[in-house]
Amino acid sequence: MIMTARNKLFDAGILRSETVPLPVISVGNITAGGTGKSPMVDLFTKYVLSQGITPAIISRGYGRTTRGVRLVSDGRSLLLDSREAGDETVMLARQNPEAIVVVAERRTAGARFLMEHFRHNLPGVILLDDAFQHRRIQRDLDIVLINAREPFWKNRMLPAGRLREPVKGIRRADLVIINKLDREHDGRDIEGPLAAWGIPTAKARIRTGELVWAGGEAGNNRRFLAFAGIAGPESFLASLRHHGLDIAETVWFRDHEPYTAASIRYIMKKARLHSLALVTTEKDFIRLKATPELLDELTTLPLSYLPIEPEFFPGSRTLVESMIDRAISSTPQTDTTP
Structure with missing residues (x-):
């Protein structure tokens, strides 16, 4: 009831989302963990870097001992360890040393920190890690991951199940990636409800190194x-x-x-x-x-x-990358010349 009421307040504009003058892409899920989100954020970060664009990752930094906004990496040096920033966040920073990485419980506070701290050399895009339910910040692309082994509509709300919000909340997603596909779980039972709601879907599996x-x-x-x-x-x-x-x-x-x-x-x-x-x-x-x-x-x-990394099925990578490109190019860049 609380999550439904909160979403309705945002949908009605009573609770407002803050905008930033940078493209914002959110990668999240509707269930608690287990969807392969961190490897996917890593893959998107590498793709953005390959396009000559500096990304800034904002993560909550789950499990960290610090609080508030902390700079994990300035795109040159790793500044915090996993106790201070969270294991997943530090892993992302290590794997992408040219990316800016920030931890902040409130993603809006993290975005404001970026705008101030890097005002003379702003990143080209903000990647919000695990932020589907964090609606205080406006985003240009909302990506949701679903574990193919756990059809989301068969789950229950926390703490009885793993759902973070009612199933219908997934309709806010611009793109759903059905992840962790294998021979036993081909994702067809998940595609049906998503197609009925008109949500584009991509498919991926886990590849081991x-x-x-x-x-x-x-x-x-x-x-x-x-x-x-x-x-x-x-x-x-x-x-x-x-x-x-x-x-x-x-x-x-x-x-x-x-x-x-x-x-x-x-x-x-x-x-x-x-x-x-x-x-x-x-x-x-x-x-x-x-x-x-x-x-x-x-x-x-x-x-x-x-080590593991996601691998897209034929056609899915093109869809995902085109949506990322569109989100980045649709936001006018702010002139930061001193």
């Missing part, structure tokens, strides 16, 4: 203990097995849950008991790097992480 070894190597031992603190660890487990890894044991934590000495000891005890190498997500590895003493302890065993 090569294992990155951070401590030792498994050698001939291909048996692993997988651990992570993410939403929807089943997708990560499926990616590992698709990559050919023999996962003998798993240890899952809550999404963004901080690692402690006790949790690391538990992981290592299980791994040593069964003579297993360790494998985790890149996001978890970034989080562990913020606590070197814990990472040092883990790397006494063979430790690796599996």
Whole structure:
């Protein structure tokens, strides 16, 4: 009831969205986690950079110890670690060193910071990370991700389910990307309702990279203990097995849950008991790097992480990139000459 009333107030113009003189693209979801949003934001950031445009990412920085607006990267240097800025945010900054990255609970405050701090050299576009429900800032393109394994209309509102708002809220989206498609989940059952609402859709799946070894190597031992603190660890487990890894044991934590000495000891005890190498997500590895003493302890065993990236189906990449191009070109650029 609260979310419905809030959306109606925005739709009626009683609650107003703030505009900024830069193109704004939001990437979000209608459910809590598990849609592959961070890799998609990374992909969009790389695309914008490839077009010679400097993007600025504004993220909440979930799980960070700081508050308010903080500059994570100025496009030249990484200024905060994952404890100060959040693991996903730091991962985005590391993977895109030429991008400006800011954390702010209030995206409007983050946008104002950008306009002031970079007023003589403004970015070409603002990418809002996880901001579909953050309607205080106007956007030129609203992209929503849906996990193909979790049809959104079958879910329930938090805390009973994973929906952040009623299903009908997805009608605000300019584009929906059905992500994490595989042989068992082709997205057809999701496309139907979206087509009925006239929402363009794109399709993507998860592609795995090569294992990155951070401590030792498994050698001939291909048996692993997988651990992570993410939403929807089943997708990560499926990616590992698709990559050919023999996962003998798993240890899952809550999404963004901080690692402690006790949790690391538990992981290592299980791994040593069964003579297993360790494998985790890149996001978890970034989080562990913020606590070197814990990472040092883990790397006494063979430790690796599996990078992932989204891969669009034929035709979908063209659709997504054309919509991004249109959003960027439709906003007049502000003259920032001193």
